[in-house]
Amino acid sequence: MHELGIATDIVGVVTRVAEEHEAKRVGDVVVEIGLLAAVDTGSLEFCFEVITRGTRLEGAHLKVVEIKPRARCDACGEEYEVRMDNFHCPHCESKKFELLIGSDISIKEVEVE
């Protein structure tokens, strides 16, 4: 239920980019979302579309790239994709690891014209 707040943040950043580039139109907005960020993609797209109506971002398209969490094992050093029901290293079963990606929401690219 916090997707509206996230959409508002994204719109704020993209609006600044559009202003800096004196854009008349904004195309794709590429956003990476980690599966651990607890965001519902469908709700986020819906919120983005609704709050950009009638603004300079109207018609912009939110492209969500889901990022699967990855970790590095502290014991064997292997990097691996995390299984969502057990984050332990699948190679050596060590319980010590460091999460590398999968928690963040980042705006990667904005198309302007």
Next chain:
Amino acid sequence: MKRVELEKKVISANEKLAQANREKYAKEGTFVINLVSSPGSGKTRLIEETAKRLKDELRILVLTGDIMTENDARRVARHGVDAVQITTGGACHLDARMVDEKLEPYKSRPFDLVIVENVGNLVCPSSYDLGEDLKVLLIAVGEGDDKPLKYPPMVTASEVLVVNKTDLKDYTDSDPDAIVENALKIKPDLTVFKVSSKTGDGIEEWIEWLKSKLTQKRQTL
């Protein structure tokens, strides 16, 4: 169309405010926890038991978050600590702005311990930094031993797991150790406490840990 590449983390407005609060409390050596759980796991009761035991020793401020009612702040204030209610009206989590607004009247007063009780919800509060030192995740016996596996983002966002209501163990099919085991599958370095706010079992360890974290924080001053 021209492509503009950027690497911008979202929820930045929230994080900026949270960071400002964190810096303020770092300067004063105040230890701040953000208590998260499902509704009904016993956050308020744990805070009450904590307040009872520490109120003469520490200056404590409690912020309690709910959609409606001032009930929790009233419950906590009975124990002689400062307590402020945040009613979100509908929002399913607290954000740094809500916390900052409520903290405003207290900013001139120093505190040792600030406890923020989040809205009962195992999803959204994981994404919102409130400027705390760490999140404490509370899961009650009887809630479902696999809760940590169902809500992994909350487990990864937390540093501490408190399994509460251990007194219910014999009345349910729930096993406190299974809750812990499942949580450690997601985050192996969690600090774990098993407590019963009702009987007081395990509460002393929790209190000692809080005091030791405060001492640690003071040493960085």
